Amino acid sequence: MGILAELTGSIGSIGFGLAAIGPGVGIGIIFGNGVQAIARQPEAYGVIRQNMILGFALAEALALIGFVAPFVFGT
């Protein structure tokens, strides 16, 4: 079977686009729910903010790995 579809050019940038989908959704959910939690219980702001930032960092790392991978493993 011959080649059905071929991708040329900067494949790494497409990879970053794909890698950013999941974390994008995740970070949206984290901050959306975080703001909601603060609105419901403003006195727990400190704890909520800390956990919000933690969740943000964990989700964001995945997108950044997608950003860096083409530079590290690229030719």
Place this chain on the structure above:
Amino acid sequence: MLKALPLLEVTCKFGDDNCPFPAPGAEIFFFPPIASFTGPDGSAWEFNKPVLLAGIAALIVIIFFMAAFARPKLVPRGMQNLGEVVYFFFKNHFARDIIGQGGDKYIPLLMSLFSFIWIMNLFSIVPGVQFPVTSRFAFPLILSLIVYFTFIGVGIKSQGVGAYFKGVAFPDVQPRAILIILTPLEILSTFIIRPATLAIRLFANMFAGHLLLVIFSVSTWYLLNLTNFVGAVSVVGYVGSIASFMMTGILTAFEMFIQLLQAYIFTLLTAMFIAEAQSAHH
């Protein structure tokens, strides 16, 4: 092998036929050695900009804490005031809230980690220096290995070798059959993925941030490097160049926030790992 900066290879001007954007790549993170030595085993040792900056960062942290705490007074004055504000932040938010019992003895580790990482990140936006040391992978890797051995050591010390590794590998869950899936996952996530992501997160954030700043700085220069300064192409150049310059400014402000956040997250995760290793059941 080292490549020259893409900017130095550009001979054409914007508006010429066939003058592509000199997109900066990973080569902007490699520096020629300032000095090189021959090591004791005959290998070549090189001393370059990131190493110099890391040394300066360590010196800044040492001088700051010496100025703040070398001769503590009952009534704090000058630098001691600032130092105590930082100390109490770490004491309340990390040692007491997260680690809890016996957390106070980890304040020196957490404080030095935070300040060292933050100063190294901050070099990214210092004019004339403009290089985040942590965007070279060796620095976050070593810091994360320090954290790795610290939390394993804490776990072994507070629970004993057997109890600690058993607690990690075989958590107290029902039904027990789920351990077939859970045990490999727990071992993988605690002992391999955890230190790796700790290092990669810091590295990737600083790498991406520095690259973005360089891309917009280069495009500011590239779009203003015009063949002729009148005509339709020059308008594109002026507008694009100004937009890129503004983007550089905005991203610099954003980077300041990210640098502080990453240093904070690194310290926060360190505290959480220590807390988890300390408690028998998590």
